[in-house]
Amino acid sequence: MKPLDKKDLIILEELIKDGRISLSDLAEKIKLSVPATATRVEKLVHNGIIENFTVNIDFSLLVDGKPNLILIKTDLKKAESLANTLFKERFIKKIYFTTGKYNLLLLTHYITDSQKSQLLSVIQSFDEVQDIDVLWLYDDLKAKSELVVDDLKSMKIICDYCKREFSGEIFSKVIGNKKRYFCCNTCLTEFEKRFAKEE
Numbered sequence: 682m683k684p685l686d687k688k689d690l691i692i693l694e695e696l697i698k699d700g701r702i703s704l705s706d707l708a709e710k711i712k713l714s715v716p717a718t719a720t721r722v723e724k725l726v727h728n729g730i731i732e733n734f735t736v737n738i739d740f741s742l743l744v745d746g747k748p749n750l751i752l753i754k755t756d757l758k759k760a761e762s763l764a765n766t767l768f769k770e771r772f773i774k775k776i777y778f779t780t781g782k783y784n785l786l787l788l789t790h791y792i793t794d795s796q797k798s799q800l801l802s803v804i805q806s807f808d809e810v811q812d813i814d815v816l817w818l819y820d821d822l823k824a825k826s827e828l829v830v831d832d833l834k835s836m837k838i839i840c841d842y843c844k845r846e847f848s849g850e851i852f853s854k855v856i857g858n859k860k861r862y863f864c865c866n867t868c869l870t871e872f873e874k875r876f877a878k879e880e
């Protein structure tokens with residue numbers, strides 16, 4: 682795949698600001714025809730750069746709670762399986778694998794104190810959890826809707842199935858809670874089959 686160009690970046694920038702921007706407005710910004718603009722947007726969706734079109738909701742107006750960061754120290758070998766188990770908890774929004782004192786960083790949804798206690802007692806019930814720390818995110822500055830791309834990386838990607846480096850069309854799919862990248866549809870299908878067997 683050709684690396685993205687300036688026009689693609691403008692498309693992404695505009696869509697981050699307003700996901701409802703019309704194709705004709707987008708086309709005007711990048712000085713291309715509407716069909717050509719549509720093709721570019723489709724390509725960005727197809728190769729997985731645009732993951733979905735969604736809304737940002739102000740949860741502080743919806744619920745009483747606040748998001749929390751939960752840090753977990755576990756045996757490095759057990760981090761991935763623990764993460765997959767904890768990911769099933771509905772109050773958890775996102776899990777990061779980290780280096781340093783802790784191996785996992787969990788970001789919760791907006792949750793109340795009692796929901797937090799509930800979640801913590803579930804987490805503490807796992808033997809794999811050696812240590813835990815909780816940060817209550819009590820206030821924040823508004824997130825910026827900006828695209829910060831100073832240097833476009835070359836589109837060299839390792840296929841998650843055949844391990845070949847490729848730069849052509851990307852096939853991506855979330856399998857087992859992780860987004861994977863493949864060089865072709867066959868690799869994607871084979872990976873899925875193997876993954877289902879291992880599960």
Ligand SMILES: [Zn+2]
Nearest residue numbers: 840843864868
């Ligand atoms: Zn492959």
